[in-house]
Amino acid sequence: MNEERLRLFKTVIEHPDEMNVSQIARCLEIPQPHATNGLRALQARGLLGVRRERFSVFYNLTADRSLPEATSLQHAFIDLFNSPNLECDWIGRMMVVLKAFTHFNRLAMIRRLALGPATKRDLEKASGVIVKSLGHHLRYLRLAGLLESRGDAGTESTYALCEPTNPIAKELVRQVLGGSQDYFNNAKGTEENLRLLGNREDGHRFVVVDSGV
Numbered sequence: 001m002n003e004e005r006l007r008l009f010k011t012v013i014e015h016p017d018e019m020n021v022s023q024i025a026r027c028l029e030i031p032q033p034h035a036t037n038g039l040r041a042l043q044a045r046g047l048l049g050v051r052r053e054r055f056s057v058f059y060n061l062t063a064d065r066s067l068p069e070a071t072s073l074q075h076a077f078i079d080l081f082n083s084p085n086l087e088c089d090w091i092g093r094m095m096v097v098l099k100a101f102t103h104f105n106r107l108a109m110i111r112r113l114a115l116g117p118a119t120k121r122d123l124e125k126a127s128g129v130i131v132k133s134l135g136h137h138l139r140y141l142r143l144a145g146l147l148e149s150r151g152d153a154g155t156e157s158t159y160a161l162c163e164p165t166n167p168i169a170k171e172l173v174r175q176v177l178g179g180s181q182d183y184f185n186n187a188k189g190t191e192e193n194l195r196l197l198g199n200r201e202d203g204h205r206f207v208v209v210d211s212g213v
Contacts, residue, residue, distance in 0.1 A: 001098040003091055004030065008038045012048060013081045018060035046070030047077075069175050076171035097169045100144035105129050106137050107176050110146065113161035114177050117150065123159065144169055 011027050012019065019027075025035035039059050042048045047070050049062025061078070063071040080086065087093055100106055105127040112118055112126035120131045129137060138159065141147040145164055151157035164170045 001095060001102055002038070002041075003095065004028075004034060005038045005042055006091060006094055008035060009042055009047065009077060010081050012039075012042075012059050012061065013078050016061050018051065018058045020056045020058045022056075024059065047074050072175070073168075073171055076167045080167050093166070094168065097144045097166050100140045100146055100169070101172050101176070103137065103140075106141060109137060109141065110161065110173060110176050113147070113159060117158040117160045119156055119158055146173070 007028055008024060011024050015027075021035050021039060022032055024039065025032040028035065036057075039048065039050075039057075043050050043059065046064030046067035049060045049064075051058045051060065061074065063074045065071070080090075108127040109123050112123060118126070120134050123129070123134055123138075124131050127134075127137075138147060142149075145166065146162055146169065148160050148162050149157050150160060161173075164173055
């Protein structure tokens with residue numbers, strides 16, 4: 001969830017052969033150090049490949065094969081950016097969509113809502129967020145097009161998960177619901193709830209916690 005990184009990612013997707021950092025920076029009219037930092041962040045998350053040639057660094061669309069979720073997400077972004085119906089304000093819309101996935105409590109709510117309609121009490125139990133604090137989390141899910149509320153006047157509202165129309169939201173929901181492991185803390189947000197299981201062969205450390213659903 002970073003506007004500059006999204007623009008960098010879009011630029012590389014629009015030039016699939018490969019570009020070096022200075023070319024990408026000129027395309028976006030940003031300082032080269034900004035481009036370098038943003039591209040490194042995308043590459044570190046498996047979304048871009050990198051090739052070094054003497055003093056130049058080139059980026060391309062070779063995703064990290066050890067991270068299948070990154071490959072799937074990259075393909076979703078390629079479909080989005082190549083769409084003839086891409087909105088003029090796509091960057092603002094993407095920030096709204098991505099915001100829905102930037103907190104482990106909202107991810108826990110998505111998992112619970114996938115099981116069926118839920119009340120605020122149900123969501124409190126699933127996410128660990130007290131009912132009085134649920135409002136802003138529900139707002140982000142609603143703005144991203146993931147949530148609808150149901151209920152008549154005088155009755156307790158229930159909430160249901162919508163089928164997302166945005167391809168990035170659709171892919172992220174698929175990954176949240178389809179993963180056998182959770183890469184987030186869905187309990188109370190403290191480090192003590194995270195359980196470090198080990199190191200991967202490629203040197204990346206990872207944590208896995210129980211879903212609680």
